[in-house]
Structure formats: structure tokens, C-alpha cells
Amino acid sequence: MTAVTAFSFNKLVIFGVGLIGGSLARALRERSGVSGARSVTGVGRSAASTARALELGVIDASAALADDAALRAALAGADFVLLAAPVAQTQPLLERIAPFLDDATIVTDAGSTKSDVVAAARAALGARIGQFVPGHPIAGRESSGVDAALPDLYGGRNVVLCPLPENDPRDVERVAAMWRAAGATVSDMSPGQHDRVLASVSHLPHVLSFALVEQILNSPDAALKFSFAAGGFRDFTRIAASSPEMWRDICVANRAALLDELDDYTAVLTRLRAAIEAGDGAALEAVFARSRVARTEWQERGGAKVATGDASK
Amino acid sequence: MTAVTAFSFNKLVIFGVGLIGGSLARALRERSGVSGARSVTGVGRSAASTARALELGVIDASAALADDAALRAALAGADFVLLAAPVAQTQPLLERIAPFLDDATIVTDAGSTKSDVVAAARAALGARIGQFVPGHPIAGRESSGVDAALPDLYGGRNVVLCPLPENDPRDVERVAAMWRAAGATVSDMSPGQHDRVLASVSHLPHVLSFALVEQILNSPDAALKFSFAAGGFRDFTRIAASSPEMWRDICVANRAALLDELDDYTAVLTRLRAAIEAGDGAALEAVFARSRVARTEWQERGGAKVATGDASK
Numbered sequence: 001m002t003a004v005t006a007f008s009f010n011k012l013v014i015f016g017v018g019l020i021g022g023s024l025a026r027a028l029r030e031r032s033g034v035s036g037a038r039s040v041t042g043v044g045r046s047a048a049s050t051a052r053a054l055e056l057g058v059i060d061a062s063a064a065l066a067d068d069a070a071l072r073a074a075l076a077g078a079d080f081v082l083l084a085a086p087v088a089q090t091q092p093l094l095e096r097i098a099p100f101l102d103d104a105t106i107v108t109d110a111g112s113t114k115s116d117v118v119a120a121a122r123a124a125l126g127a128r129i130g131q132f133v134p135g136h137p138i139a140g141r142e143s144s145g146v147d148a149a150l151p152d153l154y155g156g157r158n159v160v161l162c163p164l165p166e167n168d169p170r171d172v173e174r175v176a177a178m179w180r181a182a183g184a185t186v187s188d189m190s191p192g193q194h195d196r197v198l199a200s201v202s203h204l205p206h207v208l209s210f211a212l213v214e215q216i217l218n219s220p221d222a223a224l225k226f227s228f229a230a231g232g233f234r235d236f237t238r239i240a241a242s243s244p245e246m247w248r249d250i251c252v253a254n255r256a257a258l259l260d261e262l263d264d265y266t267a268v269l270t271r272l273r274a275a276i277e278a279g280d281g282a283a284l285e286a287v288f289a290r291s292r293v294a295r296t297e298w299q300e301r302g303g304a305k306v307a308t309g310d311a312s313k
Numbered sequence: 314m315t316a317v318t319a320f321s322f323n324k325l326v327i328f329g330v331g332l333i334g335g336s337l338a339r340a341l342r343e344r345s346g347v348s349g350a351r352s353v354t355g356v357g358r359s360a361a362s363t364a365r366a367l368e369l370g371v372i373d374a375s376a377a378l379a380d381d382a383a384l385r386a387a388l389a390g391a392d393f394v395l396l397a398a399p400v401a402q403t404q405p406l407l408e409r410i411a412p413f414l415d416d417a418t419i420v421t422d423a424g425s426t427k428s429d430v431v432a433a434a435r436a437a438l439g440a441r442i443g444q445f446v447p448g449h450p451i452a453g454r455e456s457s458g459v460d461a462a463l464p465d466l467y468g469g470r471n472v473v474l475c476p477l478p479e480n481d482p483r484d485v486e487r488v489a490a491m492w493r494a495a496g497a498t499v500s501d502m503s504p505g506q507h508d509r510v511l512a513s514v515s516h517l518p519h520v521l522s523f524a525l526v527e528q529i530l531n532s533p534d535a536a537l538k539f540s541f542a543a544g545g546f547r548d549f550t551r552i553a554a555s556s557p558e559m560w561r562d563i564c565v566a567n568r569a570a571l572l573d574e575l576d577d578y579t580a581v582l583t584r585l586r587a588a589i590e591a592g593d594g595a596a597l598e599a600v601f602a603r604s605r606v607a608r609t610e611w612q613e614r615g616g617a618k619v620a621t622g623d624a625s626k
Contacts, residue, residue, distance in 0.1 A: 088594075138541060138543045139543065139544075140543075140544070157543070158540075158541055158543070160541070193537075196534070197534070197537055197538050197541050198541070200528075200529060200532065200538045201529070201538050201539075201541060201542040201543070201545075201546045202542075202543065202545050202546065204525070205525060205545050205546055205549040205550075206545060207582075207585060207589075208521055208525070208549070208582075209549060209604075210585075210600060210601050210604045211578065211581045211582050211585055211600075212517070212518060212521070212578065213603075213604035213607050213608050214581050214585075214600050214603060214604050215513075215574075215577055215578050215581045216513060216514070216607075217603060217604070217607050218581070219513065219577070221509070221510070224506075224510055225510050225513045225514050226514075226607075226611050226614075227471075228451060228471055228473070228500075228510050228511070228514060229514040229515075229611065229616075230451045230452065230453075230470070230471070230514070230515065231452075231453070232453075232514075232515050232518050232519060232551075232552045233514045233515065233518055234612075234616050235548040235549070235551045235552065236518040236521070236522060236548070236549055236552065237518075237604075237608050238545075238548045238608075239545045239548065239549065240601075240604045240605065240608045241604075241605050241608045241609050241612070242601075242605065243605075244597075244598045244601035244602040244605055245598065247597070247601050248594045248597045248598040248601060249594070251588075251589050251594075251597050252589070252592045252594050252597070255589050255590065255592060258589060259586065259589060259590060261528075262582070262586055262589070264528055264532070265524065265525065265528050266579070266582065268524045268527050268528045268531070269520075269521075269524050269575070269579065272520060272523075272524055272527075273572065273575055275564075276520075276564050276565070276568050276571060276572060276575070277568065277572060279565050279568060281401075281561045281562070281564075281565050284560070284561045284564050284565070285557045285558065285561040287523060287524075287527050288523050288553075288555075288557035288560050288561060289557040290526075290527060290530060291522075291523040291526035291527050291530070291550075291553045291554075292553065292554050292555065292556075292557055294526050294529075294530050294539075295526050295550050295551075295553045295554045296554050298539050298542065299547075299554070301539075303542075303547050
């Protein structure tokens with residue numbers, strides 16, 4: 001269900017106040033149906049990185065990650081911690097947080113991969129692993145940074161939670177309620193299932209899109225090709241303007257599932273290549289027609305509830 | 314240059330009054346800077362196929378392709394003939410037209426491939442080949458049919474002409490003036506160069522997009538994957554909703570250039586696969602960063618002058 005649920009919180013601490021963390025902060029502070037002190041503290045790699053979030057009023061307070069005293073104060077009495085940094089930072093961030101973590105604080109994340117995040121959390125949190133509820137809001141924009149944050153980024157979008165056996169179901173429900181308060185629809189999957197699904201519909205298309213731009217760049221007539229690229233190229237490669245650091249981390253973190261999908265995709269391409277080489281129009285048309293029907297039906301069902309014009313994931 | 318040029322015509326005959334032919338008709342009838350009788354006749358495989366174009370006022374008259382007398386009347390005194398049907402129909406259409414063609418009529422086309430179209434035109438027109446000026450307006454929408462036709466479809470878009478040695482340069486210039494009157498920027502290329510460029514920036518991305526939807530459809534958890542597909546998938550696969558018949562013909566017609574691009578692309582994917590498998594984040598980030606810069610610069614240069622939101626080519 002996508003209805004806004006009543007949700008109350010006193011203190012949320014966000015590590016990485018960019019598009020994803022900033023949009024959750026704005027949603028919980030600006031949307032109706034949320035009560036409590038609603039105080040949000042942002043933590044960045046440096047104080048400078050949170051200054052803009054403070055200036056925009058997205059957060060109430062900030063702390064530098066390297067500052068022990070500030071970090072201890074930031075985490076004291078927090079209801080929730082959200083990790084919203086590239087997934088490779090999960091383990092060092094949790095190791096940094098662990099010594100200052102209250103027993104009652106629920107930690108969750110917004111990482112695009114989940115098996116590696118769970119492994120990192122287990123390594124970093126040890127016996128405190130039950131406090132960590134893995135999550136992934138499937139929303140984004142090609143623009144990044146806190147200036148791009150929107151209170152409605154999660155409206156109608158999917159959030160996947162991957163509860164651990166050690167989680168208290170009430171904590172999982174509180175994280176779900178937080179995302180529903182931000183407007184999202186919340187589902188559960190296992191980490192492995194999440195990673196396979198996202199490898200297919202998100203990670204693989206990103207690699208394929210980056211690869212097309214790379215191929216053109218490497219060709220002798222790159223400038224001419226770019227000059228005559230039009231709307232198909234524009235949409236196909238929009239995600240090739242995504243963050244290199246974020247996508248590097250995703251590809252490495254989810255490599256097993258991504259390689260499976262890539263190999264499966266290459267097999268489909270090999271079949272299509274054979275049909276093209278043979279001039280087998282009937283085989284090509286059959287594939288294209290199936291794809292058109294499936295893509296059109298997907299769009300008509302609401303396109304995975306993608307409402308606004310620029311979701312990038 | 315994209316400025317509208319003064320252009321005069323008395324009679325244009327369009328074979329295939331769908332999105333492409335209908336948009337040119339609307340542009341030449343509705344935009345300023347065009348003079349003359351501006352009469353447009355549509356010819357379809359059946360009278361029924363042009364009825365809607367008549368009803369919408371896109372054309373003034375229609376003729377059924379199979380009707381000798383109607384076709385003769387339609388072509389009598391025509392300044393221009395535009396072929397706007399899938400490229401595989403080029404040769405049979407020109408064979409059908411040839412006996413009724415006035416010496417002064419200029420024939421052009423809107424096909425997405427050019428080497429095969431030129432070969433088809435030579436086979437069909439013989440000594441009259443000089444009357445045929447090959448062309449390709451690089452514009453489109455994912456919706457097709459005359460109801461989707463827009464008078465501004467070609468505004469700011471590229472049209473490529475591939476003049477033949479047999480063409481009278483004044484005829485080439487008249488075709489260029491026609492497209493400029495519709496708002497387009499006109500360039501010249503050889504058929505081979507056109508086909509290589511379009512294979513790279515249009516035909517290959519379409520195949521890659523169709524292939525992704527096909528792959529998901531063939532997977533055991535297709536429904537789950539579609540449910541969690543979001544904005545990246547949406548844009549990457551928008552062109553997978555394109556016309557199966559049109560893209561079947563393009564893949565077969567331009568197979569040599571398309572296979573070259575596909576093999577080159579597969580080599581890039583193979584390199585990326587190796588980097589993913591090795592967990593070589595630096596190599597991945599280097600490729601992603603180059604792609605992001607190139608894609609962002611392309612967009613900032615105007616994205617090949619793509620102005621409206623739904624060009625599909």
C-alpha cells in the first residue's frame with residue numbers, strides 16, 4: 001500500500017546527506033502524517049559536506065565523521081540511523097558508528113545492493129547485527145547531491161527491506177513505517193533475491209548504457225556519431241551520466257548476480273546476432289514484437305509506479 | 314542551419330501516410346514560409362489506410378496503391394514523391410511507381426537505412442535513378458500512425474541526404490529546401506557513412522533495448538523483475554516499444570554495419586565483464602567517468618538538437 005502512515009520519530013541521523021538521504025529528511029520533515037521532534041542530524045566525511053544541507057534547512061545539525069565527540073553527541077538518543085553513502089563505505093561507516101550506538105537505535109541503509117551490505121554489517125556490528133535492518137529505496141535522479149533532494153522523491157516508489165533473522169520484527173515494521181511516511185510502497189525480499197532482481201532491471205542496464213557511450217568514444221568517428229545521435233540514444237544513455245563512484249561500487253558489490261545477468265544477456269544478443277546475420281526477419285520480428293508488448297504493458301501497469309520524469313534507478 | 318527557408322511546391326505524393334509522412338505533410342501545410350498549391354496526396358496499401366489522414370486533414374486526396382488509374386492520377390504533375398514506408402518496401406514501391414512517374418518529379422524517401430535503399434532504387438528505377446534523392450529524417454516518436462503526426466516533428470532535427478552521382482544538384486537542393494521548410498537541419502553523407510553512423514547511435518541501441526526486455530521475459534522471475542523496474546529501465550527500454558516491422562527491416566537492411574557495431578560493442582562488454590569479475594573498481598570507474606563526461610557534454614551541446622520529449626530514433 002502507498003497510503004501515508006502515521007509515523008513518529010525524535011532523532012534521525014543520516015550518514016551522507018545527498019540526494020537519497022536528503023530526500024528522506026525532507027520527506028519526513030515536510031510531508032504530513034509525521035510527528036515527534038523530527039530532528040535530523042547529518043554526518044559527512046567533513047563538516048563542509050553537510051554545510052549545504054544545513055543551509056538548505058534539510059538537516060538541523062551536523063557532525064564530521066572524524067570527530068569522536070561530535071559523532072557521539074550526534075548518535076546519542078537517535079531513533080534511527082540511515083546510511084546513504086556508496087555501498088563500499090558500509091563496513092567502515094558501521095565500524096565507525098558501532099562504539100557510539102545506543103541499544104535502542106535502529107540502523108538501516110539505502111544501498112543498491114544487499115548481500116554485500118549484510119556481510120559488511122555482520123562484520124562491523126557483530127552481536128549488534130539485530131539493530132541493522134537492510135533496505136533499498138528504488139528511486140533516484142540523474143542529478144546527485146543535497147540540492148537535488150526532493151520531499152516527494154519516494155512518493156509511489158518501491159522500497160525493498162531485507163530483514164535479517166536477528167531483527168526484531170517491530171524494528172523492521174518501524175523502518176517500513178518510516179518509508180511509508182515518505183510515500184513509498186514497502187516490500188520484503190531476501191538479499192539474494194533483491195540482488196538478482198536489481199542486477200537484471202537496474203545494474204545491467206547501467207553497464208550496457210555506459211558501454212555504448214564508451215564504444216562510441218573509442219570509435220574513430222565519435223564526433224560524427226554524437227552529432228547524429230537523437231532521442232533513442234538520449235534515453236538509452238541517460239543513465240550513462242550516473243555517478244561513476246556509485247556504479248563502480250554496485251558492480252563490484254553485486255558482481256556475482258550481475259555477471260549471471262550479463263552472461264544471460266550476451267546469450268540473447270548472440271541469438272539476435274545470428275538472426276541478423278542470417279537476414280531472418282521473422283525471428284527478429286518475433287522478438288521485437290514480444291518486447292514491444294511486454295514493455296507497453298509494463299508502462300500501462302504504471303511503469304513500476306514511477307510517477308515523475310527523472311527517476312534514474 | 315535550422316532557419317526556415319522559403320519553399321514552394323504544388324503537389325506532393327506520400328506513400329505511407331503515418332507518423333513520418335504525415336508529419337512532413339502537416340509541416341509543409343501548416344508552417345509558415347511555404348507557398349504554392351501545397352496539395353498533398355496520400356497513397357496507401359488500401360484506401361482504408363489513408364482514410365484517417367483525409368479525415369484529419371493531413372492530406373487532400375488519397376489513392377490506393379493497387380489502383381492503376383488512381384495511382385496514375387495521383388502521380389501526374391507531382392513535384393515530389395516521398396516514400397515513408399518500412400525500408401523493405403522501397404523496391405516494390407518504386408517498381409509500382411516507375412511507369413507513372415513524370416520526368417520532372419523528384420522522388421525521395423525517409424528510410425532509416427540508405428545503402429539498401431539506393432540498391433533497391435537502382436534496381437527499380439534503372440535509367441530514372443537520377444530522379445531519386447535518398448534521404449533520412451532523424452526524427453520519430455514511439456507512437457506511430459498518422460494520429461501521432463506533428464507539424465513540428467522535424468523542428469531542429471537532422472535530416473541526412475545521400476545524393477547520388479546521377480542526381481541533378483538542383484534536385485538535391487530542392488529536397489533539402491523541403492526539409493528545411495519543415496524546420497530541419499540538412500546534412501550530406503554517403504550511404505555507407507550514414508549507415509555506419511546510424512547503426513551505432515540508433516540501430517544498435519534499439520537491438521540492445523529489445524534484447525533486455527526479451528531477456529527478462531525469458532527469465533523465471535520475469536513478473537517480479539518487471540515489478541521492481543524503475544526509471545533507468547523505463548528510459549533504457551522506451552525504444553523497445555518501437556515498431557517490430559520497421560526494426561526488423563532496418564536490422565536486415567543494415568545488417569553489415571549493424572553486425573560490425575554489435576561485435577565492437579560485445580568487445581567493450583567483454584572488457585567490462587572482465588573488470589567486474591576481477592573486482593577492478595578503478596577500471597570500471599574510469600570507463601563510467603569517461604561515459605558520464607561524454608554523455609553530459611552531448612546533452613549540454615543540445616543533445617543533437619533534440620528539442621521535444623519523445624523522439625524515438
